[in-house]
Amino acid sequence: MKNKFFFGFIAITTIASAIAHYWIPSIGVKFAMTSLAIIALAALLGKATETVAHYAGDRIGGFLNATFGNAAELIIAIFLIKRGMFDIVKASITGSIIGNLLLVLGLSLLAGGLKYKQQTFNPLLARQNASMMLLGVIALFVPAAFSNGLEVKQIHTFSLIVSASLILAYLLWLVFSMITHKEELENTDDEEDCEQPPSWSMRTAIIIMIVATTLVAVESEWLVQSVEKVAHKLGWSDLFIGAFVIAIVGNAAEHSAAIFMALKNKIGTSVEIAVGSSLQIALFVGPLIVFISYLFGTPMDIVFTTHELVAIGVGTFIAVSISSDGQTNWFEGILLLVVYMILGAGFYFV
Amino acid sequence: MKNKFFFGFIAITTIASAIAHYWIPSIGVKFAMTSLAIIALAALLGKATETVAHYAGDRIGGFLNATFGNAAELIIAIFLIKRGMFDIVKASITGSIIGNLLLVLGLSLLAGGLKYKQQTFNPLLARQNASMMLLGVIALFVPAAFSNGLEVKQIHTFSLIVSASLILAYLLWLVFSMITHKEELENTDDEEDCEQPPSWSMRTAIIIMIVATTLVAVESEWLVQSVEKVAHKLGWSDLFIGAFVIAIVGNAAEHSAAIFMALKNKIGTSVEIAVGSSLQIALFVGPLIVFISYLFGTPMDIVFTTHELVAIGVGTFIAVSISSDGQTNWFEGILLLVVYMILGAGFYFV
Amino acid sequence: MKNKFFFGFIAITTIASAIAHYWIPSIGVKFAMTSLAIIALAALLGKATETVAHYAGDRIGGFLNATFGNAAELIIAIFLIKRGMFDIVKASITGSIIGNLLLVLGLSLLAGGLKYKQQTFNPLLARQNASMMLLGVIALFVPAAFSNGLEVKQIHTFSLIVSASLILAYLLWLVFSMITHKEELENTDDEEDCEQPPSWSMRTAIIIMIVATTLVAVESEWLVQSVEKVAHKLGWSDLFIGAFVIAIVGNAAEHSAAIFMALKNKIGTSVEIAVGSSLQIALFVGPLIVFISYLFGTPMDIVFTTHELVAIGVGTFIAVSISSDGQTNWFEGILLLVVYMILGAGFYFV
Secondary structure (H helix, E strand, O other): OHHHHHHHHHHHHHHHHHHHHHHOOOHHHHHHHHHHHHHHHHHHHHHHHHHHHHHHOHHHHHHHHHHHHHHHHHHHHHHHHHOOOHHHHHHHHHHHHHHHHHHHHHHHHHHHHHHOOOEEOOHHHHHHHHHHHHHHHHHHHHHHHHHOOOOHHHHHHHHHHHHHHHHHHHHHHHHHHHHHOOOOOOOOOOOOOOOOOOOOOHHHHHHHHHHHHHHHHHHHHHHHHHHHHHHHHOOOOHHHHHHHHHHHHHOHHHHHHHHHHHHOOOHHHHHHHHHHHHHHHHHHHHHHHHHHHHHOOOOOOOOOOHHHHHHHHHHHHHHHHHHOOOEEOHHHHHHHHHHHHHHHHHHHHO | OHHHHHHHHHHHHHHHHHHHHHHOOOHHHHHHHHHHHHHHHHHHHHHHHHHHHHHHOHHHHHHHHHHHHHHHHHHHHHHHHHOOOHHHHHHHHHHHHHHHHHHHHHHHHHHHHHHOOOEEOOHHHHHHHHHHHHHHHHHHHHHHHHHOOOOHHHHHHHHHHHHHHHHHHHHHHHHHHHHHOOHHHOOOOOOOOOOOOOOOOHHHHHHHHHHHHHHHHHHHHHHHHHHHHHHHHOOOOHHHHHHHHHHHHHOHHHHHHHHHHHHOOOHHHHHHHHHHHHHHHHHHHHHHHHHHHHHOOOOOOOOOOHHHHHHHHHHHHHHHHHHOOOEEOHHHHHHHHHHHHHHHHHHHHO | OHHHHHHHHHHHHHHHHHHHHHHOOOHHHHHHHHHHHHHHHHHHHHHHHHHHHHHHOHHHHHHHHHHHHHHHHHHHHHHHHHOOOHHHHHHHHHHHHHHHHHHHHHHHHHHHHHHOOOEEOOHHHHHHHHHHHHHHHHHHHHHHHHHOOOOHHHHHHHHHHHHHHHHHHHHHHHHHHHHHOOHHHOOOOOOOOOOOOOOOOHHHHHHHHHHHHHHHHHHHHHHHHHHHHHHHHOOOOHHHHHHHHHHHHHOHHHHHHHHHHHHOOOHHHHHHHHHHHHHHHHHHHHHHHHHHHHHOOOOOOOOOOHHHHHHHHHHHHHHHHHHOOOEEOHHHHHHHHHHHHHHHHHHHHO
């Protein structure tokens, strides 16, 4: 019964947003309608994530949420690659990584920390995540440090080697975290005892997750279009729009689900969504885009700008410093958000 | 009885140093007299800090010591700002941060570690301090990395945003550490049981702390003047004098109190004085100076030189690496002092 | 009986490799023969290390292995210094540091981790090692950051000060780790109970260690000569050959012994060999070479190139991140090897 109303509400908001997008000229109405639809869909997505987490563990739930969320970004990146818009692709990769590490994680820790004095998750997972993120930073930093003075062809070969190394590392990470050391990385909090059984089966939940993610991706795209228009009118730079505005709006799915889980005291799932999503972009989606760019005959290298590297490096260091003990509190959320704000100001002025 | 002699000794040395400062031309006599007065006052200050720590906990004791110590530095900085001497202000901020993190903390760990095999303090506090220091480094690093190519006006707006963010973070840190998570950050060592009750009340101790800090500030200023003359005669650069000579002499209060507490096996208070003082300068005093510079119509930006950033970054990393487990020993003190020595050599030659 | 065959095999392979080196022109045969001899000698060295570790503890065993291994490198460096080949000396120092931290440690963690789900070593040792490595990075980074604009004479004085500081720190580290805090840094795993008693005495084992290390050094030198010829034919750069090819081949002793110990579940000894060897080079052998260069009247400074600093910095950060909890697994080995691969590609193209 409750479900029926819920699905009805989602259907109505989604249809309303489509009508607003295609036939209503007012940016304000478009913005309001798509935002409403995204919030409704995000709630659905959060519910589905929680259900999957119930059956398959927090980590798998978070992993699937992050993966479906990133699938959308991959598709958008492929379209940009085809048109040779490499700078925007790199800016959006940067934006996704720091958006997840600083904004999504920061809001989750803050929201969860205001409700619970201290939240904990598996410290081994925290440390492995830290080392993985460090690998991501190193893999972007080394080509930038070494590319100076190299020929274009050498840079491309180097980019392919680095990309292949990262994809290999990411696949082995899945083997490690899902197969050989699955139990060791399990969440340690067992406060789920008194929970009521979920109303969906695992299968239903995954299907809902896929559908909801797809709809969120479409809605996000619509939202991005209206936001971009406003942003350009305000005279904001492409870099700022790509790395911040689009990243914030476009990651609505991760944002809402991660905060939703933090408020349920499942900070482990929040971390998996936020950090896991960053890792997937840095170590898998990004490198995959490099390879795909070759298939299209428009090769993209893996050399990021200094500003992007600073943002990714700085975001990783503070996130690692905060999360590596497996304990979180509201102030750690504040620290992440302050760093995000400082970086945002930097990108705004550049 | 013992107190009487003590206060009499302090009064005599203080008066003697004033006489030497104003009427005796010999630099040697000035130096000896002010040094003697500072040592006597520092012992008083250490005693007062210990008394406050007895009543209000190690952290409040350390916090008050650091705050009164930094108040003096803030006043000096304001005078320099008025005269537009921004480079010296920045050099002295740098010197204060690394002086506290490397020299004060290093000497404390070494002194305490030679007496006790291992000293411990609250590891949660250690990790929070680490993340806070990292925020300070990031907040100084990002403007420097992004300022290249910006207009002066943009740099100033950016500096104000960063400064406001840091002050906000520091105030929330006080809320976190003094209110919401006070108990979690309390020191875990309870070896204070067999201690005799302090001879002063909390109120008396705080008043003594304020008076002693003020007198130490005045004496330090006198000492700095004579040291500066000698330093200039020796041909030392302004940067070296500002960041090392003045920082060492001018932080006599923090030095002596921190070492005093380490020798009493209260390493938690030493860390609070040393790291807490650094944090206060990086996240509060420094940003406050930026705002104050606007009130005076002589706006100072927050862009530090590469050498200063290297010194602050390097000092923070080694201090974080050493202190983040909440355990200390003599060799960790050596490591901090060696890094201080290397940085000192660097600043000497530049 | 078993020992007899073993020593016989070693004698035969060693003599065969000498014959191949001096009288057989085919590079392939030289390569095969010296490789075979090194493998046989490395097994002997591993056995001797294990025996010393049995009597004197894992750390002394690892320390002696690392020291004898580095003695050979020091001798080679002295010959290069005499001929003023500073660039190659610095490249080989870089190669040794990252070779030990990434390749030797990576292979050890991987090999050990494939056999044992999780291996542990003393976490206090891990953290002290981390701080020491950080000191090494700082000591190389600061001169590079400050040397710009200095006169040659100033750079040399600065290099001597930094070198003296590092040697002092290393000697105090030996005092700390071998005398004042020996027990605290002992390995915690006591799985050695069911071990059979070693067949050699401590004295015999140390003599075997010295002889085997010397022979391995000679064989490595021969191997390096043939590899260099091939490498030059392939058009590889001097930097790549120095920092990677020679480092890999020339550290055969450390490699094999470290992996050998990891497979025996003595990961603490592996870490001591790999990290301890890196530390010794960064904090003792390198600085000693600077001093020795003055005795020869061909002063070498301590300023490394940006690429070398990036490699050492990046290698240290990932190794510290992985090892600082005192727990290791196969995936952490993969992470180290991937970073080594990326750096290798970078040095190859530069």
